[in-house]
Amino acid sequence: MPPLLLLLAVLVLAQSHGVASSGGGFYDPKRVTQISWRPRAFLYSGFLSHAECDHLVKLAKGRLEKSMVADNDSGKSVMSLVRTSSGTFLAKREDDIISGIEKRVAAWTFLPEENAESVQVLHYEVGQKYDAHFDYFTDKINLKRGGHRVATVLMYLTDVKQGGETVFPNAEGGHLQLKDETWSECARSGLAVKPRKGDALLFFSLHVNATTDPSSLHASCPVVEGEKWSATKWIHVRSFDNPPDVMTDLPCSDDNEMCPRWAAVGECFKNAKYMVGTKDTLGFCRKSCGVCDA
Incomplete structure (x- = not known):
């Protein structure tokens, strides 16, 4: 069976019955919408409760530091004008709420908790953004721990009055998405998702044969009005916690x-x-x- 059909079969089964992990993680397939096949991307309405969103924001406040990017050659974390937000990582299983979210992410993605990095909470003020980039790596240093990032779960912790959309410039059919005046100019460059409190976006940076997917190029549009809080889970192809x-x-x-x-x-x-x-x-x-x- 072709790899895409294998993935479809798994997703159809999950959407028919729901998925629960042994630790209690659960997701409701009726709230999941497929928004793209190139890249493979899915939007979950109400993945987090508003109380969970507020909890993550509260934990992150006071810990925020300038966001960094991975240098393409050295793999080291460096400051860059392409990413102007601030953020912090929350420890795995830091409390019961985080532990429950991590189990839910694993249940939805079908990928083990140990393959994922810690939750990173990000804060964007007016004008702040993250230019188009890939979540997979081009340097050898970052590949040594867990291999490529195969999937990203981006959780929106607040509504944004205007701007702050996630946009995929290379997505197939992005130009066909209807957008009214409520979308920012940045969001008009491709397939875009508005940040809504509690929603989560899952997209895959690799094809199912483990090759990198250029259509997964994505950006966080500048905030035009208000502020944006989000939480990201990056998931690797093998264990990130216990690298061999x-x-x-x-x-x-x-x-x-x-x-x-x-x-x-x-x-x-x-x-x-x-x-x-x-x-x-x-x-x-x-x-x-x-x-x-x-």
Whole structure:
């Protein structure tokens, strides 16, 4: 079965029955809308309660620092005019509310909690923005821990009076989206999503065969009026909490000629122990799964 059809089958099953994790994470498929297939993007109405949104904002206030970006060559975090917000990371399982949100993210995305980074809360004031960028990496340093970011869950913690939209300039069919005068000029450059308190946007930065998806290019439009608070969960192709150190010092390779074909049908995620490996053992298709240095 083609990889896209495999993904569709899983999503259809989930939307028919709902999904619950063993730890109590649950999502309601009736609130999820597919907004794009290139990139794969889905909008969840009311993913967070207003109380959860307020809690995350309260935790972040007083901890905020200037937002950084990853340098394309060195991989180091550096300041840049392309990203002018402020933000902070909240520790995993910092409290029961954060723990519940993390379980819900895992249930919705079908990706393990250990593959995700901590929640990053961001604050945008008038004029602040994040120019178009990819969430996957181009440097080797960041790839060593968890591999590429395969998916992003962007949670909106406040309404924004005007501006602050998330826009995908390369999205297929973005020019067909109808926009009235309530959309900012930035949002008119592609497929866009308005920030609404409690909603969450899930999009994938990799295709299901683990190759990078250029259509996932996205930006946070400047806030025109009001302020914007959001929370981001980046999720990697393998464990971010317990990276298998043995992998990082060895050349990237496939040990089976079938690896590219298996990766194309989603085996990197379905059969990760064999394809990618564990903390103690190397997988047999690390190159095709895109989890090590090229």
